[in-house]
Amino acid sequence: MEVKVKLNNLRTAPRKVRQVVDLVRGKKVSEAQSILSFTVNKSARPVLKLLNSAVATVKNDLHLDDSNLFISKITVDDGPKLKRWHAMSRGSAFPILKRTSHIAIVLSDKNPKDKEEKTETKKPEIVKKTVKSKTKTIIRKPKVKK
Numbered sequence: 001m002e003v004k005v006k007l008n009n010l011r012t013a014p015r016k017v018r019q020v021v022d023l024v025r026g027k028k029v030s031e032a033q034s035i036l037s038f039t040v041n042k043s044a045r046p047v048l049k050l051l052n053s054a055v056a057t058v059k060n061d062l063h064l065d066d067s068n069l070f071i072s073k074i075t076v077d078d079g080p081k082l083k084r085w086h087a088m089s090r091g092s093a094f095p096i097l098k099r100t101s102h103i104a105i106v107l108s109d110k111n112p113k114d115k116e117e118k119t120e121t122k123k124p125e126i127v128k129k130t131v132k133s134k135t136k137t138i139i140r141k142p143k144v145k146k
Contacts, residue, residue: 005054014101029069072108
């Protein structure tokens with residue numbers, strides 16, 4: 001089960017938000033919350049609020065346990081830019097871009113059924129044997145449990 005949550009028009013530059021988001025990408029929810037709560041960066045607080053909102057959605061709407069959740073995807077995109085100008089010498093103007101960002105988080109739960117399916121699809125082993133200066137390549141097919 002996946003839950004998607006978005007935060008639009010955060011008044012922080014996307015480059016600065018991506019630094020915080022890279023810390024928690026792929027982590028479990030409890031681990032990500034502890035990392036974000038102790039991160040000093042200004043944009044860590046809105047990301048933490050968004051993550052807490054996603055966890056609350058999972059608990060209340062879907063009635064799932066938050067101990068199995070992890071951040072499967074988290075992206076930061078550019079939002080609209082506020083265009084301002086600053087007066088410079090000799091009547092010229094210097095542009096100021098106040099950047100905003102959109103954050104999207106996708107939470108997924110880890111199912112033991114998914115792990116069992118992944119272990120069944122094994123790659124064949126390649127074994128090389130040397131017999132009297134000749135090398136033979138033997139490919140063994142994996143044993144599949146039924």
